[in-house]
Amino acid sequence: MNAQPTEAAARFLLIDRVSKAFPTAHGASASLVLDEISLAINEGEFIVFLGPSGSGKTTLLRIVGGLETPTTGAVFLQGERVVGPDRKKGMVFQSYSSLPWLNVLDNIKFGLKYRTDLSPVEKDQIARSYLAMTGLQGFERYQINRISGGMRQRVALARTLAAGSQVLLMDEPFGALDAQTREFLQEQVLQISRAERKTIIFVTHDVEEGIFLADRLFIFSSRPARIVEEIRVAELLPAERDLDLKGSNVFFRLRNHAKEVVRAEALRAQNYEERVRSD
Ligand SMILES: Nc1ncnc2c1ncn2[C@@H]1O[C@H](COP(=O)(O)OP(=O)(O)OP(=O)(O)O)[C@@H](O)[C@H]1O
Numbered sequence: 001m002n003a004q005p006t007e008a009a010a011r012f013l014l015i016d017r018v019s020k021a022f023p024t025a026h027g028a029s030a031s032l033v034l035d036e037i038s039l040a041i042n043e044g045e046f047i048v049f050l051g052p053s054g055s056g057k058t059t060l061l062r063i064v065g066g067l068e069t070p071t072t073g074a075v076f077l078q079g080e081r082v083v084g085p086d087r088k089k090g091m092v093f094q095s096y097s098s099l100p101w102l103n104v105l106d107n108i109k110f111g112l113k114y115r116t117d118l119s120p121v122e123k124d125q126i127a128r129s130y131l132a133m134t135g136l137q138g139f140e141r142y143q144i145n146r147i148s149g150g151m152r153q154r155v156a157l158a159r160t161l162a163a164g165s166q167v168l169l170m171d172e173p174f175g176a177l178d179a180q181t182r183e184f185l186q187e188q189v190l191q192i193s194r195a196e197r198k199t200i201i202f203v204t205h206d207v208e209e210g211i212f213l214a215d216r217l218f219i220f221s222s223r224p225a226r227i228v229e230e231i232r233v234a235e236l237l238p239a240e241r242d243l244d245l246k247g248s249n250v251f252f253r254l255r256n257h258a259k260e261v262v263r264a265e266a267l268r269a270q271n272y273e274e275r276v277r278s279d
């Protein structure tokens, strides 16, 4: 395994030839989930992963977050090898990860728990600034089980931002939300990513959501995952985006193209499975 990053010095976040195999239930040959994935990400970039179910997107995100170790290869953040989870990398999942026994404000403050350099007053100020940024003002004292799913996702986002994470790893964070709330949060997360210059990796099944958010969008193959296509959305869409953009021709073309690639990949995988079964 190589200990030295190949181009880590030049890049903010480097996924360097990462493979992952899980042992099978019967302890027989391990099954390969990720096949030598390499990806160099710049600071402040909004990266989207799109791909078939079970292709390994969550696994890769967990490896970047330090929650899972790669079988071969490595991840480097600012030149340092990722060996476990820490505050630099914040995760927001599809399922609401808020702490139900705390109110909204205390959930956000929870992200600041380990900041011994901050006074209680400073923590309160920081928490309130992210509360406002995520549009939760007025709900400070609400218990988590009294707010909607969309608001809970905003709490989770605010908490991760308050923790000072440089990299936000978002795994289908809006997957369980209704279309309207989802679009509202898409705009909001984009604004926050620009304002805070956060580096984000965002997993979605929704092609439109992916195009709307991405600077670069990566389409994964079926398992074992490889990257079948990179779409450089930032070269075609403006950095400042609002929902009207979804009605534009260029958006339409990008969306159709991405859908075609996803569909072709799904077909290829299906044909492959049929061939394997008939052998
Ligand atoms: N801890 C584990 N042990 C064994 N196999 C695992 C483990 N975690 C994931 N897998 C397998 O790895 C493959 C990829 O899973 P993963 O959750 O990363 O896919 P995904 O692309 O996120 O799918 P989805 O879009 O449905 O969320 C699956 O076949 C899954 O069963």
Ligand SMILES: [Mg+2]
Residues within 6 Å of the ligand: 057, 058, 059, 171
């Ligand atoms: Mg997943």
